[in-house]
Amino acid sequence: MEVTLKIFRYNPEKDKKPSYKTYKLEAVETDRVLDLLEKVKGYQDGTLSFRRSCAHGICGSDAMRINGMNRLACKTLVRDVGTRITVEPILGLRVIKDLIVDMEPFFDNYKKVMPWFINNDPPPEKERLQSPEARLRFDDTTKCILCACCTTSCPSFWGSDEYLGPAAFVNAHRFIFDDRDQAAAERLKIVNEVMGVSRCHTVFNCTLACPREIQITKAIGELKMALVTGVLS
Amino acid sequence: MKPRTVSFTQRGFDFETFMWFFTRVSALVMYALALTGLVGALIMGARTQMNLADLMRWVFTPNVTHVQNTNVPDLAPWTTSFWKLVASAFVFFATSHGLHGLLSVIEDYLTLPWLRRTLRILVLLLTLFMIFVGVYLIWTS
Ligand code: SF4
Ligand code: SF4
Numbered sequence: 489m490e491v492t493l494k495i496f497r498y499n500p501e502k503d504k505k506p507s508y509k510t511y512k513l514e515a516v517e518t519d520r521v522l523d524l525l526e527k528v529k530g531y532q533d534g535t536l537s538f539r540r541s542c543a544h545g546i547c548g549s550d551a552m553r554i555n556g557m558n559r560l561a562c563k564t565l566v567r568d569v570g571t572r573i574t575v576e577p578i579l580g581l582r583v584i585k586d587l588i589v590d591m592e593p594f595f596d597n598y599k600k601v602m603p604w605f606i607n608n609d610p611p612p613e614k615e616r617l618q619s620p621e622a623r624l625r626f627d628d629t630t631k632c633i634l635c636a637c638c639t640t641s642c643p644s645f646w647g648s649d650e651y652l653g654p655a656a657f658v659n660a661h662r663f664i665f666d667d668r669d670q671a672a673a674e675r676l677k678i679v680n681e682v683m684g685v686s687r688c689h690t691v692f693n694c695t696l697a698c699p700r701e702i703q704i705t706k707a708i709g710e711l712k713m714a715l716v717t718g719v720l721s
Numbered sequence: 722m723k724p725r726t727v728s729f730t731q732r733g734f735d736f737e738t739f740m741w742f743f744t745r746v747s748a749l750v751m752y753a754l755a756l757t758g759l760v761g762a763l764i765m766g767a768r769t770q771m772n773l774a775d776l777m778r779w780v781f782t783p784n785v786t787h788v789q790n791t792n793v794p795d796l797a798p799w800t801t802s803f804w805k806l807v808a809s810a811f812v813f814f815a816t817s818h819g820l821h822g823l824l825s826v827i828e829d830y831l832t833l834p835w836l837r838r839t840l841r842i843l844v845l846l847l848t849l850f851m852i853f854v855g856v857y858l859i860w861t862s
């Protein structure tokens with residue numbers, strides 16, 4: 489089948505403003521959008537720029553807007569989106585070139601929630617034991633691959649990139665509800681701030697966008713409840 | 722196993738989060754107030770003395786002006802302090818709930834700090850003014 493691929497193109501060093509370029513190419517319905525982009529770059533237009541690494545939905549580097557939805561190009565099949573496909577960079581972050589955006593504000597917000605394990609007790613001889621139930625409490629949010637599909641689909645983040653954003657909340661949730669961690673209070677304080685969870689209006693865009701199918705809005709709801717009640721388990 | 726908790730002082734107070742919580746609670750409170758108005762009106766004879774539109778007006782603000790043009794024979798039970806309190810509570814919760822919603826919209830769409838601050842103060846003044854006028858009218862009408 490023939491696929492029409494309309495791609496957002498912008499090179500700030502040369503172009504005055506962004507434009508769209510259309511490419512036609514042969515594809516099968518099980519091709520991924522990433523395969524199509526590789527074909528365009530390899531055979532039609534070497535100047536096309538995009539990020540990708542693993543090509544298996546685990547590194548989180550190829551988040552883009554495909555027919556208006558934030559998705560990973562490597563997890564989106566032609567079958568899922570049809571033969572007319574528009575590909576654009578994710579929203580709310582500065583475009584560096586074509587489909588590549590500046591991820592710094594995203595990672596800055598991520599770092600704010602201290603996304604690392606904190607426990608000042610002397611480490612036990614073997615390992616810090618945890619019950620299966622306690623592990624299950626935050627299982628969902630361990631799956632995040634930091635692709636930014638969620639945060640860049642969130643209207644609150646479009647309004648201000650100081651808004652911590654769903655990805656930061658997901659990673660805060662991952663440690664706050666881990667009973668081996670000791671910095672829950674500090675992290676709760678951070679997500680409680682002016683540009684924190686109260687800016688989330690439960691729009692559910694993030695949950696729809698997450699390629700790992702994390703129940704993000706639910707996790708944010710749990711953070712809000714923890715802030716109100718103080719109960720973590 | 723005892724539940725893990727974080728004390729209030731540890732997690733800190735934030736006005737925005739407090740207002741988020743207040744907005745949820747005030748919605749529930751308004752349901753309760755509306756139900757109070759409805760049940761109260763029915764007990765006072767609204768079923769035969771009022772049409773649905775008048776009843777609804779009473780339910781959302783139990784103020785005696787909303788019963789004056791109906792077939793209610795005696796206005797006395799509708800003008801007690803209890804109903805004035807319910808109406809005042811309604812004005813307080815509806816105004817603060819609604820105007821905080823307006824504030825959220827403003828803060829989501831405006832990025833200029835000085836404009837945000839100005840509108841923030843304006844919304845606060847508007848809230849206080851509307852609550853004052855509403856409560857004043859209820860107790861003097
Ligand atoms: S649910 Fe909250 S965080 Fe998720 S997209 Fe909506 S506003 Fe953003
Ligand atoms: S929560 Fe989902 S959408 Fe957001 S960064 Fe993590 S994997 Fe991506």
Ligand code: FES
Nearest residue numbers: 543545547548562
């Ligand atoms: S290329 Fe790694 S997630 Fe798509």
